[in-house]
Amino acid sequence: MKNKVIIISFLLAVFLTGTCAAAAQIKAYVGEFAVSGMQGRDELKGTLQTLLSSRLNDETILTVDAATGADVLVSGSYVVIGKVYSLDAVAKEPSGRVLTRVFEQGEGQDELIPAVGRIAQKLKSEILKSHAQVTTAPLAAAPPVVPKPEAAVPAPAEIVKPQPAAKDVASGWISQRIAGAMTGLAVGRTVGDGERELFVAGSHTLKFYRQGKELKLVAEYAFKTDEQVLGIDTADLDGDGKPEIYVTAMSGEALASQVWTVDGDNLKKIAGALPYYFRAIALEGKEKRVYAQQMGRDADFYGNVHELVKIGEKYDLKTPITLPRFGHIYNFNRFTDGAGKSHYVVINEDGYLVVYSVDGEELWRSSDKFGGSEMYFKRDDITRMRFTGDQYRWIFLEQRIAVNKAGEIIVPRNSGTFVVGNNRSYRKNSVFCFTWNGSSLEEKWRTKENQNYLADFSYDEAGKELILLEVVKKEGIVDKGASAVSIKRVE
């Protein structure tokens, strides 16, 4: 009996020791490497990830297969210039705080594997040091602990993880109220002091903000009373490092779009009366470009979507994109699946997400509705007035569909209590992320449903942030309403 007690005590001690040791391990996730300047890049991305993961793993650091639940996120790059290579890595906390940056450089690929080993040692040393500082820091100095009930236990993939309210998470941010029911949002540069340029549009206004701890209004332009802004987008087409602001606008019943730029603390118009609808998207998650489509005498969206190019001071259209059924400039994007095949994703006129092959075959459509916009423009339709009761026909725009480098599709959903015909009044929104599993779109995550209409959004892939423009108070007969910009980090 005594022996049994000793054995059980010994086993229990071993078990508990093992448990404690496991609990003390830091969970680290090594992401895919960015590789440039050489051939066979795609193959090397995964190889370097595997090499660093295995060399980082020991009794103090446990490398895990998913970013979810990891204490440390490691990302790296491998650049070859001439014969010299540079191997760089950065370790961050999930909140975005940088723990350390390390690098190794050398010549020839023979040195690569030992270099990965050295990088792993450097990272390990710095991660443990930083971790020790955090764990031994005085309790009073620690930041307020935010309960993360779901994050404490790794959630099965099928369970929806509600996002904490934006203000309660370290990475969340919400602006002060902006006067007026705003309709469009576009993101500019992040300038030297870490402030981000934001451009917000209303029906007759363009506002230039800098977002730091607060949203600071830098400049504002009021359009003419007969000009209606339909949307704004940003992209750096002239490659001067300063993105232009592409304002889709109507003057009367014709498109008269404009291009603006930032000039110090001012906005400066550099082109006007352009007969195009604009939308900047990153097709297949690649570089963000501006696309354009024209309005016909009869057709609301005429011909193909084209890429907009800037030649000198002028703008022109090139590279036509033939869209599948229901597709127009405001409701499409393209993604690449795991096998490298391209597919179009479109929000159709009833609000369903439809996936098409590049040759236009419908592959899948959602059961729920997505998108939903209150933004519209009108065109004269006086002949049909006797049938419709309205001198104009209404053309509603659609929400952006964002696609990231991983082929994930990010699309918002507005829903409401009163959406009938042309009478749209959305009250709630949520943003969804889907991945293509080869046969259908599978939900990966979604944001908590918010009790506001989402007018526009932008996805910052580098910072993994959603920048949302919400109308917090609808426009009334006299009241101009109010809006707010919020930022949610996608973990």
Add this chain to the structure above:
Amino acid sequence: MSIKKKLLAVAAAGALTAATAVPAMALENEFHGMFKFFTYQTNFFNGSTFATGAAAQAHLKRGANSGLFAEQRARLQYIAKANDDLKLVTHFELDSRFGGVTGGYKGTTGNDAGNLDADQLTLETKNVYLDFNCPITGTNVKAGIQPWADSYKSLFLLADMTGVYATKKFDPLTVSLGWFRFNDQDAAGDQDPGKKTADLIVLDGKYAVTKDLTVGVNYYNVQNDASATSPAFELLHMVGANAAAKFGPAAVDVFAGYQFGDFNKTSNRDISAYIAGTTGKVKAGPGSVNFAAIYLSGEGNTTTGDRGDFQTISGPTTYFNPANMWLLIRNGQAVNSSTSVLGTDNTVGGRGLWGIFAGYEGTVNKLFYNANVGYAETAHARSAVEKKSLGTEVNAQVGYKLYDNLTASVAAAYLLLGDGLGGKSGQVISGFGVIDATNPYMANVQLSYVF
């Protein structure tokens, strides 16, 4: 029923069968509609549509005495959408004058529910049709009671009719072929209906030359075996062309058509008539200048001989909304009081018509406004003393967008009658004019909710 008509009917039935064979999917419910409220202070309108010049004539006799009345119209449209390629469209209308009107006012012989305690049947059918895309050819087909408008700004025909209408796009060309039966006078219970009928066959083509230029040609064929009055002719062929173009700040439409056929085959009276017109808008300053001009050929003698006057199916199914008139030409915004000093007969009893119209319109944020002026006269006088001038109208409207879908506006119009409608004895147009008639005017307040 001719062979041509039978073939069309068989083709429509075949396509219908193909569409209903599409697998059932979740139904998408779509609703649209409108509600319009008007209150008028006027010495002319009374809440009715004067179908003839004679009916309008009676109201020109009212002198300067005016009355205040109010009316409303609601329309509800329900679309049952089975999938992207198949939907059932239904559309209904409810009209009332405040206080009610008895005696066959709208649709039925009863009241219009505007009376004490409402409780009347006032629901009118506008449309009930199936709209589907052929799964084999991609042709869009509409079958049933459906709306249709001509390519002449509705001066020939705009109506809800029973028919089958097929449209196929061969980008940039769009071709439509339709068959409408707008009259079948065979008695109920006949074992062989379809003999005393009036049919319209439509062949229409539109070609988008560029994004700023669309050209079109059309052929209409009307075979009337049903009635000697509506329409008055027996066989009509109508060929025409149209174009819609944009030049810089100007958007311009032009159209022209020629009619020929048998007005009365027995008495060997032929038709040879034509129509031409233009409408457009030019961006100018904060708003736009709108303009329109029309010419409908007329006939000096409609009793004997060939007919040179422009033919329509019926007056109440013709419009010319781009004129932006209220009294001289009926206004597109009007509901129950959808009429003018010509009744609804823009041909002025076959005399023909020419008119020019212009205005300025614009918006200032939620405020919208327009002001218009127009002049019209007949193309032919029936006697040496009969005057052609119908009058000159000036009108203006100012409104405010209360919500995206709700607008409130006020409008006022005054018509300086020409001698043809308000001149001396012998000068006025028979069946239209009133000797020394007082100039008609109107002011209205409108609430318009459209969704």
